[in-house]
Amino acid sequence: MLFPLTMTSVLISLCIIILGCLIVARYRDVYERIKIPLAIITFFSGLVLYIFGYMPDYVLLGELPEPGEAPPDATAIALRALFSTCRIFIMENDWGDVNAILQNHAIYTLLFSVVHACGLLITVLTLLSLFGLHFISRIQLMLSRPSETYIFCGLNEYAYHLIRSLRENGRDRRIIVIEGLKQSSEQEEVLVKKIRENQCILIDRNIGEVESLEKLKLPARCYQKPIHFFLLSEQENANLETAIRLLQNAKKDRTPVNHLILYILSSSENTGKILDQVRKDCGITVDFKIFSIEDLAARQLMETCPIYETLELDTREAMVHSDFTLFLAGFGRMGVEVLRKALYNGQFYGGHFKAIITDSAMGSREGVFNNRYSAIKSNYDIRFVQADPGSSAFYDLLIENIHAINYVVVCLENDRLSMETALEIQRLLRRQGVKRAVTIAVQISESAELSHYQELALLPGIRIFGRSSDIFTESIIINESMDRMARAMNALFNGIYHVEPADNWFELDEFTKESNRSAAMNIRTKLRLLGLDMAEAGKCDREPVRLEEYLQGTRLENLAKQEHLRWNAFHFASGWTTWDLSETAGAKKAKDLANKRHACLVPWEKLAEVTKRFNQVPSFEELDFMQVRNIPQILAASGYVVFRID
Template identity: 25%
Template sequence: MSNFLIIMISSAVFLALIIWLTVDTEHVKKWTGIAFLIAIAGGIFIYGTIDADQFSSMPVIAVLRTVVHVGKMFGNAGDGAHDSFVGIVGDNTLTSAFYWMVHFFAYYSVVSAVILVIGRDIVRGFRTWLLRIHDIELIYGIDDDTISLGEALAGKRRVSLVFVGKGTISDSILNRTGALVFADSDAMNPNAKLIKRISLVKGKGKIRVSVLSDDDEANYAYAMKMLKCFKEADILPSQTELVMFGRAVLIGSEFQALGDHYGYGSVKVYERSELAARLLLWKYPLADTITFDDKGKATKDVDVLIAGFGAIGQEVLRKVVAQGQFYGSSFHVHIFDPNFEKRNGFFNARYPGLLDNYDIKFEAYDARSEKFADYVKDKAGSLNLIVVAVGDEYVGQEISNGILDVLELSGSSLPVYQCYAEKIVRNLHREECVITNVFDSEILYGTSLDALSKEINHFYYGEGSSEEQWQGCDYFSRMSCNASADYLKGLIGRVGALGQDDERMENLAQSEHLRWMAFHYSMGYQTMTRDECLKRAELYKRDNKVRILKDTVSKRHACLIPWDELDDLSAFENSYTGKNVDYKQMDRENIKAVAGIINATVKP
């Protein structure tokens, strides 16, 4: 074998050893310990044999020399004692291999730490090079939730994972995911150097920026700085995507590329409390708690109990109202919060229609009070949904356990749901709790939660791909599709196929109208008065682009009326437009369309 080939093979073996040690850091401590024990045991045998032979008449000296020689073995190559050892035990391949193997383990255990340091740098450089050929998942914010999310993303497709932040990530996780961690100023305050480091160039490769720290203001600033960097580097919007936790989902329009406005190609902005509330009703539809007759008419009322009226409790109320309307049933919500009057000011100002049009009652009592316990006891047989949204997990668990005890004593087996910004916890007596994590790749990146919403949106547009149309949706349209999808998925799944029954269709259409009204009230809309309708009709005469019955600026809609009044409203609008609008028929068609989409897309 030529010298060059020997050198090349040795280099390859040594490099493989370095990479193996670095990649398998989770087991390095164990392997080093094993190597150390083998070296100690073998060294005592080797040097004990040599020293016993040379100093047989002085056993104390032999013992001391053996101890010293075993210690020195960890710092030398072992050449000096080889001939002495094989001369005593026999000079053959087996004894020589044993000698060198023991010294290899000794040497390995000493230099493994050095190799690890060198290897870590080599592997980091290799992972940085991979940024040139892989799509990039960049996550801003390092904590247990984002680390778990990064692991899930890295496990689903071949990407280069980059964390930006000051948090710490264990070597074992970094090695499993192949992630890089950037904590320098160029990464924390993105600039052209960061774009160059991640090897992102115009027309080549894609990057998804997930801005998920606990600080919404910092998230906004980081997303905006990254967008500025992309624009300066002439990165195409189609190469970029943004997923962000923000103070309000409305800011998504600032980041979305649309027409001449430069932005991210795809934008998903979540307000934590709204996402948690939607996830609760998506996973556990209120329709599942209602009974219906064979004509699709509800035969049970909706009675909801909410403990806590902070940010999450308020979002739960909005979603409950929007998802809890069924023709044939009445709707009631009872909220317990000792400080509700100090927390409901902005809510009342934003959503006056909710409180004016629905039976929503507040009690200024703690959910651990006698008043609350008595209410649970009295309503145990009629409640459909109990949500604990007090913010503090320890208190939430205490309240949930108390509710379950009262329910059991009352003969009820109703679940209790704890709702937090990061998770939903379902508790039921004698059953293991079910935890749904908000930090889930399927939830945050829309492949499950918004799947049906995208198809509904696609149905109305009819052209292009559903994904492209969804990316161009404004905030209100997305929320509207989400509300329709979440509600009708539960309703159709509960009552079954539509069939050809006209009465059944009419009942479901009335439920859809109730849902549509509740959604608009939950978005801040109020009913347009007759005088307002007449004024807008006059405006329509001068500009036929004016919508007579809807004012998006002042959030007024004339269709926020009972089902039986829709025919007259349709006739009123048609008298000015000359069209043949039928608002009742729109609800019927919506039911048919969504039922068809559900049957085609939702797995049983």
């Protein structure tokens, strides 16, 4: 045995086992880095100790052997010491065979005990690491005390990228992965490796069995802080079904869900409506965000390649003096989402939004788009053209509009074809002598396709968007700063109409939340129109300015008009249409929610008529002014400062 079986030895062994559990639970990444060096040091220390322990008395005492006594067999001693050293790691020892002189030597006894204790610790840690994942996960769950909890229902590529992003931005986070390990050994090994390297807590349960938070047996303290629950399966129906079960059972189990936020991957426009209804039926206040791959990719594009960078901004008047023209190659689901996002991010007072869209199957795709978003084509200069990428018609269209195009997006649903087309467009712009900066962005799904072009140094000037590793990130999906601004904006708007409570964010439907997020995202565009920018207060090394001093006179009026243009575009891009005043007889409000019609979806000049028809106080024009005047308060409440751009 490792130690003689006494109460002291039992207590020491228990302490070492508990210590091993704590190390694996809280410092697994540290142990993974030091386990090999520690094992090597322990092995060689043990080998040296046993070699000395098996020496004859006269060698240890520095004396000569007795006459006729055979000299020590070095090979035998070394082999015996090697065997005894290996026994250290199976929790055994050969203390009884050690020379009696050394058994009575205090320092040798201490070193012997330390080496064997290290051997026991290494064995315990290794066994726990290999076979005690579920046990360790439960210990981690009990011991961890971070400020927020992140739960992933399943571990796929999307979840893996988001977990890595969360870890990069903050180590002190409780990340839980719910995943059944009843897979092939190779799949399980890969899964466990990913869970370990990101210090995740595993709950071994099949995704279909996730019915409520109560059955996950989370510590009570988890419910006192935000819980972010991610449903990122590629089987979108399963995501919706799980979300519905969580909401319904939260009421039955009386689980406190005031801090629960659901993140749901779904491309269906009905998901938000379904969850809004379930939430109302259950009478609970749960926040949720719904997004698709296309939504995330288009959002990343607008954030990394903002449209205002392609225009010459008149910061004295807060306006532009030229139109914005988008050339979009590919009108599948990604192309539609890019157009929608570009439409309401590309609104500037003084210029018009234009778009040229090509697709090899435009006939059917244009019809579906115009049916779903019927007001877009009638309110904006959108040109749909059926043309194969690489065809003469495709390049003739480019050459015809070469000096008007500001922004090119290629998303042809084939990575290699998209990249080749983007490179050809870049060559055409250079050959035609276009001097001004034109953004060229190409949607890439697989990083493997991109590496080929990076090796050939063909990418300067071309922006990449849409890769899973780039869109499944904390800044794109969670984006708490954007939600803080959106909530502050909504509360200030409620204050105008004396809505109580003013901060009713969790009671809002998904469309209204997205409307507020869109307005919050556009704040930076408004600041750039003033020659300003924003940054978090603790991370800004520039001299702050008072934004109120810039929001006056012509600038304020033009920004109010720009806000109305953006508001119109967001509604049109969400399927809303203009409610003609001649059809509003008997209506008390300007909004017809059931039919997605709004009387204010008109040019700025016609808002006065709508105000008069509905006796609106304050006027609809004044509401746009107030939205702009509220920006300083919104930024301050969200922890941002404003500074001048050199």
